[in-house]
Amino acid sequence: MAYLIAGETGDWEVVIGLEVHAQVISKAKLFSGAATDFGAEPNDQVSFVDAGFPGMLPVINRVCVEQAVKTGLGLQAAINPTSVFARKNYFYADLPQGYQISQYELPIIGNGVLLIDMNDGTTRPIGIERLHLEQDAGKSMHDQHPTKSFIDLNRSGVALMEIVSKPDLRSPEEAGAYLTKLRSILRYLGTCDGNMQEGSMRCDANVSVRPPGSTELRTRCEIKNVNSIRFVQQAIEYEARRHIEVYESGGTIAQETRLFDSGKGITRSMRSKEHAHDYRYFPDPDLLPLVLDPAMVERIRLTLPELPDEKKERFMRDYALNAYDAGVLVAEQSSASFFETVAKGRDAKAAANLVMGDFFAALNASGKTIDDPPVSAANLGKLLDLTADGTLSGRLAKDVFALMVETGKAPDVLVEERGLKQVTDTGAIEAAIDAVMAANPDKVAEVRSGKDKLLGWFVGQVMKQTQGKANPGVVNDLLAKKMQG
Amino acid sequence: MRELTKLTIAEAGRRMAKGEFTAVELTRAHIAAMGAKKGLNAYITETPELALEQAKAADLRRQAGAVGALSGIPLGIKDLFCTKGVQTTAASRILEGFTPHYESTVSGKLLAAGAVTLGKLNLDEFAMGSSNMTSAYGAVENPWRSQADPGTALVPGGSSGGSAAAVAARIAMGATGTDTGGSIRQPAAFCGIVGIKPTYGRCSRWGIVAFASSLDQAGPMARTVEDCALMLNAMAGHDPKDSTSAPVAVPDFAAALTGDIRGLKVGIPAEYRPDGLSAEVAKVWQQGIAWLKDAGATPVEISLPHTKDALPTYYIVAPAEASSNLARYDGVRFGLRVPGTSLDDMYRKTRAAGFGKEVRRRILIGTYVLSAGYYDAYYAKAQKVRRLIADDFATAFETVDVILTPTAPTPAFAIGANTDDPVTMWLNDVFTIPTSLAGLPGLSLPAGLSADGLPLGLQLIGRPFDEETVFRVAGVMERAAGFAALPEGV
Amino acid sequence: MSLDKATVRSIAELARIEVAEDELDHLAGELSNILTFVEQLAQVDTEGVAPMTSVVAMSLPMREDAVTDGHQAEAVLANAPEAQDGFFTVPKVVE
Ligand SMILES: [Mg+2]
Numbered sequence A: 001m002a003y004l005i006a007g008e009t010g011d012w013e014v015v016i017g018l019e020v021h022a023q024v025i026s027k028a029k030l031f032s033g034a035a036t037d038f039g040a041e042p043n044d045q046v047s048f049v050d051a052g053f054p055g056m057l058p059v060i061n062r063v064c065v066e067q068a069v070k071t072g073l074g075l076q077a078a079i080n081p082t083s084v085f086a087r088k089n090y091f092y093a094d095l096p097q098g099y100q101i102s103q104y105e106l107p108i109i110g111n112g113v114l115l116i117d118m119n120d121g122t123t124r125p126i127g128i129e130r131l132h133l134e135q136d137a138g139k140s141m142h143d144q145h146p147t148k149s150f151i152d153l154n155r156s157g158v159a160l161m162e163i164v165s166k167p168d169l170r171s172p173e174e175a176g177a178y179l180t181k182l183r184s185i186l187r188y189l190g191t192c193d194g195n196m197q198e199g200s201m202r203c204d205a206n207v208s209v210r211p212p213g214s215t216e217l218r219t220r221c222e223i224k225n226v227n228s229i230r231f232v233q234q235a236i237e238y239e240a241r242r243h244i245e246v247y248e249s250g251g252t253i254a255q256e257t258r259l260f261d262s263g264k265g266i267t268r269s270m271r272s273k274e275h276a277h278d279y280r281y282f283p284d285p286d287l288l289p290l291v292l293d294p295a296m297v298e299r300i301r302l303t304l305p306e307l308p309d310e311k312k313e314r315f316m317r318d319y320a321l322n323a324y325d326a327g328v329l330v331a332e333q334s335s336a337s338f339f340e341t342v343a344k345g346r347d348a349k350a351a352a353n354l355v356m357g358d359f360f361a362a363l364n365a366s367g368k369t370i371d372d373p374p375v376s377a378a379n380l381g382k383l384l385d386l387t388a389d390g391t392l393s394g395r396l397a398k399d400v401f402a403l404m405v406e407t408g409k410a411p412d413v414l415v416e417e418r419g420l421k422q423v424t425d426t427g428a429i430e431a432a433i434d435a436v437m438a439a440n441p442d443k444v445a446e447v448r449s450g451k452d453k454l455l456g457w458f459v460g461q462v463m464k465q466t467q468g469k470a471n472p473g474v475v476n477d478l479l480a481k482k483m484q485g
Numbered sequence B: 001m002r003e004l005t006k007l008t009i010a011e012a013g014r015r016m017a018k019g020e021f022t023a024v025e026l027t028r029a030h031i032a033a034m035g036a037k038k039g040l041n042a043y044i045t046e047t048p049e050l051a052l053e054q055a056k057a058a059d060l061r062r063q064a065g066a067v068g069a070l071s072g073i074p075l076g077i078k079d080l081f082c083t084k085g086v087q088t089t090a091a092s093r094i095l096e097g098f099t100p101h102y103e104s105t106v107s108g109k110l111l112a113a114g115a116v117t118l119g120k121l122n123l124d125e126f127a128m129g130s131s132n133m134t135s136a137y138g139a140v141e142n143p144w145r146s147q148a149d150p151g152t153a154l155v156p157g158g159s160s161g162g163s164a165a166a167v168a169a170r171i172a173m174g175a176t177g178t179d180t181g182g183s184i185r186q187p188a189a190f191c192g193i194v195g196i197k198p199t200y201g202r203c204s205r206w207g208i209v210a211f212a213s214s215l216d217q218a219g220p221m222a223r224t225v226e227d228c229a230l231m232l233n234a235m236a237g238h239d240p241k242d243s244t245s246a247p248v249a250v251p252d253f254a255a256a257l258t259g260d261i262r263g264l265k266v267g268i269p270a271e272y273r274p275d276g277l278s279a280e281v282a283k284v285w286q287q288g289i290a291w292l293k294d295a296g297a298t299p300v301e302i303s304l305p306h307t308k309d310a311l312p313t314y315y316i317v318a319p320a321e322a323s324s325n326l327a328r329y330d331g332v333r334f335g336l337r338v339p340g341t342s343l344d345d346m347y348r349k350t351r352a353a354g355f356g357k358e359v360r361r362r363i364l365i366g367t368y369v370l371s372a373g374y375y376d377a378y379y380a381k382a383q384k385v386r387r388l389i390a391d392d393f394a395t396a397f398e399t400v401d402v403i404l405t406p407t408a409p410t411p412a413f414a415i416g417a418n419t420d421d422p423v424t425m426w427l428n429d430v431f432t433i434p435t436s437l438a439g440l441p442g443l444s445l446p447a448g449l450s451a452d453g454l455p456l457g458l459q460l461i462g463r464p465f466d467e468e469t470v471f472r473v474a475g476v477m478e479r480a481a482g483f484a485a486l487p488e489g490v
Numbered sequence C: 001m002s003l004d005k006a007t008v009r010s011i012a013e014l015a016r017i018e019v020a021e022d023e024l025d026h027l028a029g030e031l032s033n034i035l036t037f038v039e040q041l042a043q044v045d046t047e048g049v050a051p052m053t054s055v056v057a058m059s060l061p062m063r064e065d066a067v068t069d070g071h072q073a074e075a076v077l078a079n080a081p082e083a084q085d086g087f088f089t090v091p092k093v094v095e
């Protein structure tokens, strides 16, 4: 079942590690009081600290620290009681201080684990190497002027969590599952909004290949800043195949940083990062060691919500859902709670089918979100109730659901207005059966001589006569009796 | 009017309170004196209009009965402190034309105490130097001249050379300085004034152009111990904008000048008697010990065994931090830009043109000692030795209350001397650097004159956040020394 | 440690300071002297000594998460040698 790429000389295994930069949800920046909102006018959300002015000093934002701790707890990771901020020194137009304040030897969060959910319902643990806090750089725009780049420092100093996985991922699919799950956890925790389009979650992928069964780690290439899960998967696949081609033609891979060109679906070497980096990390003398109060960590632990894995387990246990269904329902906190509202006091399997089937389809088609759904959870629940008490047949329920989407009305109102109530009155059904039997004496004879299969045809005809409102159970019973008699 | 410039801050304050003269009169006297002393090159930027405005405001406040501790006192500000609306250069070409939109915490506190600011004082470029010869705005002359060679201009010391020269020449009643490895104390000694580098964390670093963040500390320079105490009262205090600023209450430093040091133990470190120590300096040190004994204190021989390691430690730590702190001078957001064919070319040309030789040298050394493969051998090693140096002091302070040493191994030297070899120049700071590395308060006061008539300073080192004891002992020594000599033309 | 010209060239490149080719020899000499001087530290026994990164005996103070700064684009750009349309501008970077 392992994902392998067939080359000329044999199969190859892909080894992937992901570095995710997740923007911390906070009002102000990591080391300054400027705002973090997306989409402001250029250089509007900039303090002199963010712009690296002479004499300016960093002071850390407590909430950013708490968010990192919360994320660490959500990743079942070691919370380091003491961590150290270090300067990563390099020159770049959007790096105003000439260094990035990051964490190097002692990050705030150590080893953790993340369970990825595969499409076949299985899960696999992926190691988290570390999570550290650091400041974002500004933004350079290279397409505004023929000879100049434009620099906007609004992002400069925004808090990021760099979450580094172990090189445990083995396929583009797993990489996708990792990112999906990580985003889900971050959103549950409320520590990052996970919006890859706006850049609040960005991914660098480290890719190498090796023969299956080998434990060596060959030279990896880092693909920078890929901005959607699909692109990450494409980039990994492209890069892996490139490595295989190079190895199979006797070449070697140079460790380098590459860019993914989503238009062409290829990766290419980043020229601007060509000359060797020597970041000269050292502890930032403007900042003291960050010492976490154990009471603060415990306080944060108490605020942790039920996370996707626990919720999934509970859904499987309490609602008897299979792993796949439970996994789909818990991916977003809002869909999980929507489902729970629908399922409360009802048949959970039926609720899951309705939510994941007709409801998700309608949600997709409507372009709405689960927070502003085309049909409310309460009304979906009522629809299930109307089916359960026999008011609606399965078919009718589908029709009513379509009307609910169309009109926004409650199912009981629609049933009333449109007279869609299922007919269980045996007299009316009997009359319909009699009429159908009378009109088709030859088919009646065939049934009576043992051709049971035709019974279904009779049921269909009777339903047609009653505009679908007849209770199919009653129709079946009466029809069987009449055929005998 | 001229006599007004000779007053101490304390005396001027008392006499203004009595209404004997106004802040405007006091300020005008200083502005006139500044005009007469332009040849010293002590100021990079003079702000007489601003000073007069501030003086007028101080007089009005005094009339209204609202008087700050330094109300109407004309001071000079080292041009390393960012001053709102006033050009700030760090004595470097790379900050050419830079006018901050903010006021450093320390200079802001002085303004809030009612001080009048006469201008921005010259310094070694980015505070890197011990002679004020590295300034892009030219060397500063020490107002003192050697009796043996009165035709030769001497250095005022550095890096706060403009501050020391201005205070000594009576063209500022006091000045701010910064001290990273001796930059307040050594120029104070060379110019015959008092200066104190307080405990690291006592004064906010916010708004001061950074040289070496783990060492930089602001402090006052003035003509008496009491004046330094008054200024430090205004300058010190916790600042939430500086993460290394200590949340420690500020005592009344002037009140610590009780004159009573009976029973105090004064450490005399054996290691501060190196071979190259001038006989005159050794003599004045002995004199200082005698004064303290006379006042009822007990000299105690102590050992600070890692003293000789301080200089090399400093010349790894300080350049390393500086190489990173000075990376922001890149021609993009402020200061000098030299056009280039690419971003990197612009960086290289701007920084080559903007930094002087000493700054360039230190950036390159700092870059090297942090670079891959060398970090452990240099930077990490230096950080370990730094702890040993700090531990030496901690051990000493288990038995003594204060430590007395010379401030500098020699008196002021001629402008242009000691420039061939940077390491020789650095030896000027051999007695001040250990204190900086340990983050301790150190004060220099004038204790006597060399045979050539040049001031010689002694240094008092205290426990962390115990500037009070340092001031108390300094006050006693100041009275014993009775240092009354004046430099040329004052 | 004696630095050669190539090393000085690469340090200068890391520090983004242009050094003329004919200055390299002299600078290498100066820097080598300094390194020789500081290398006397190798003699100091630092076995088991933890590096001292700060003399301040306290942990990192934290500020509250509130927007207290920014909204001053004009002041931020006021000292820029070159700016346009609210942006700092630099020679075009090719990625
Ligand atoms: Mg990274």
Ligand SMILES: [Zn+2]
Pocket (backbone or CB within 6 Å): A021, A134, A162
């Ligand atoms: Zn990062």
